Amino acid sequence: xxxxxxxxxxxxxxxxxxxxxxxxxxxxxxxxxxxxxxxxxxxxxxxxxxxxxxxxxxxxxxxxxxxxxxxxxxxxxxxxxxxxxxxxxxxxxxxxxxxxxxxxxxxxxxxxxxxxxxxxxxxxxxxxxxxxxxxxxxxxxxxxxxxxxxxxxxxxxxxxxxxxxxxxxxxxxxxxxxxxxxxxxxxxxxxxxxxxxxxxxxxxxxxxxxxxxxxxxxxxxxxxxxxxxxxx
Numbered sequence: 001x002x003x004x005x006x007x008x009x010x011x012x013x014x015x016x017x018x019x020x021x022x023x024x025x026x027x028x029x030x031x032x033x034x035x036x037x038x039x040x041x042x043x044x045x046x047x048x049x050x051x052x053x054x055x056x057x058x059x060x061x062x063x064x065x066x067x068x069x070x071x072x073x074x075x076x077x078x079x080x081x082x083x084x085x086x087x088x089x090x091x092x093x094x095x096x097x098x099x100x101x102x103x104x105x106x107x108x109x110x111x112x113x114x115x116x117x118x119x120x121x122x123x124x125x126x127x128x129x130x131x132x133x134x135x136x137x138x139x140x141x142x143x144x145x146x147x148x149x150x151x152x153x154x155x156x157x158x159x160x161x162x163x164x165x166x167x168x169x170x171x172x173x174x175x176x177x178x179x180x181x182x183x184x185x186x187x188x189x190x191x192x193x194x195x196x197x198x199x200x201x202x203x204x205x206x207x208x209x210x211x212x213x214x215x216x217x218x219x220x221x222x223x224x225x226x227x228x229x230x231x232x
Contacts, residue, residue, distance in 0.1 A: 007087055009062035011095035013054050017066050018099025018175040019106075020050035025182035026107045039182060040159065048156040055148035064148075067169040068092055069201040073136055076205070089171075096175030103179065115177055115184030119164060124189075125196040127162035132200030133207075134158060135168045140208040170194045 024046030028039040055064040063080070065071045071088040074080040080088065101111050134154055142150045158166030167173050167185070173193045176185045185193065 003084060003087065006062040006084070007091040009058045010065060010088055011091035011098075013058040013062070013064055014066040014092045014095030014171055014175075015099035015102060017050060017054055018096045018172065019102045021047055021172065022100055022176065022179045022181055022183045023103035023106055024050075026103065026109070029182040040165065043183065044156050044159040047159070048152045051152035051155060052148045055151060059148065062088075066092060066095075066171065067135075068171055069132055069169065069197050070136065070139060072198075073140075073201055073205055092171040093174050096171040097178055100175045100178040103181075109181075113178065113180045115180045115186050117180070117184045118186045119189045120192055123163045125164075125192050127164035128167060128193050128196035129200035129203070131155075131158045131162045131164065131166035131168040132197040133204045134200075136201045136204030137208060140204065141211070164193070167193055168197060168200075170197055173197070 021043070025039070025043045028042035028046075032039040032042065054066070058064040058066075063074065065074065065080075065088065068089045071080055071085055071092070075082055075085040103109075104111050104113070135151065135158075138150050138154050139147065155166055155168065158168065167176070170193075173185060173190050176183055177187045177190050
């Protein structure tokens with residue numbers, strides 16, 4: 001029953017996240033009058049606000065991963081039981097697709113559609129690796145009380161400093177494949193994004209290990225304005 005509750009939180013949270021990302025993209029594109037910068041800014045602000053709320057609401061239940069790369073890292077670190085990894089990923093992928101359909105329904109769009117927006121090339125793949133690397137490093141090292149705000153702030157920044165606008169999430173890639181909208185990604189572009197995201201996540205784990213003291217050694221003394229990162 002506890003796993004069911006956590007899977008419901010992961011599926012619902014991921015669905016709402018994708019509805020926010022895609023729905024705000026549709027709204028922004030309709031209201032921006034062709035100004036892509038204004039549309040991206042509106043999309044960013046909605047995503048940042050939504051992330052803070054969703055992480056705070058669902059974090060105590062499931063950890064608020066909403067992201068197979070995050071769940072994979074947490075399972076590798078022992079913070080997520082191994083048998084729960086596959087159900088988590090399935091719930092996240094299903095939630096992402098349902099979130100895309102929910103956004104379409106709210107804007108009177110065709111429910112089942114596929115994106116025609118190509119996102120490919122070396123720069124895009126590097127950008128996705130960087131976006132996911134930064135996201136996982138923030139999650140691994142942020143103080144527990146600040147995770148929601150720091151994750152949202154990083155994603156908001158990465159919307160603008162990465163060439164890919166920072167998907168940083170294989171479930172988001174899958175959900176966005178099913179939306180021929182401002183936030184979409186063509187199915188042919190999806191594998192490159194997902195591979196880059198997984199590589200970025202693996203690099204974040206390696207760098208986090210380098211930044212952490214060896215077992216048995218005392219941790220660094222925090223400054224008066226910081227809190228030790230949680231063990232997750």
